[in-house]
Amino acid sequence: MLYRKKNSEKTLTGSRLKSYAYALLCRKEYSKSELIEKLLQYAIDPNEVNEVVEQLTEYGYQSDQRVAEQTLRSQRFQGKGPQRIKQKLLQKSVNSSYIEEQLQEIDWTAEAYQLKVRKFGTDIEKDAKKRAKQIRFLQYRGYDLDIIFKVIDIKEDDYIP
Known part of the structure; x- marks a missing residue:
């Protein structure tokens, strides 16, 4: 596992950056903006972070749609209503239009x-x-x-x- 150095140097580039991104996505679904934010903490080049995240999205490893659906399921299980679910999606910087139809189907x-x-x-x-x-x-x-x-x-x- 990659840890941040105590002097907070940004050290990740290339394949190490991709590996870290894969490791993050293996543990939890992240929205595109959350993943970018996480990777920027350790990456040297912000442009490279954007390229890596775009590749992950293109290959289907990262999906805002899945994040939205997972958020809907978990928030609904906790007894949260539609306004709280939309608020949670805003916090994750995910567009609620991904699940708008599902929100309307729920009684x-x-x-x-x-x-x-x-x-x-x-x-x-x-x-x-x-x-x-x-x-x-x-x-x-x-x-x-x-x-x-x-x-x-x-x-x-x-x-x-």
């Missing part, structure tokens, strides 16, 4: 309801403070207000997944 009302039930149960709250707590929780998770208001007022008998 976010059902996802939000399951999250609400897991956290607060199936009862409809009448107390304003408890309702506000549910609203804040779902907002923080990245759900839109129209979905949130539907979800906190759904009766268990009315819910059809």
Whole structure:
């Protein structure tokens, strides 16, 4: 494994730079900009970094599409809503258009309801403070207000997944 020298000299060029890029991609999917940022920490020539990343993208080793799909899966598994998923993709500098169709196919009302039930149960709250707590929780998770208001007022008998 390649480590950064203590005096922070940039030493990677040519095949060592490519090897380091492959090693990074073997452990984790990186967006194009994340990979460039990682490689620039160690590379001597920024132009060479761009060439290496373009080659990796061309050969299919690096894909923003895969990063977007993986982010969607992991964030959804964590109970995050569409706004939080888009925010995460922005942090990774990935265009959300890669998964826009998949985001629209998901029933976010059902996802939000399951999250609400897991956290607060199936009862409809009448107390304003408890309702506000549910609203804040779902907002923080990245759900839109129209979905949130539907979800906190759904009766268990009315819910059809």
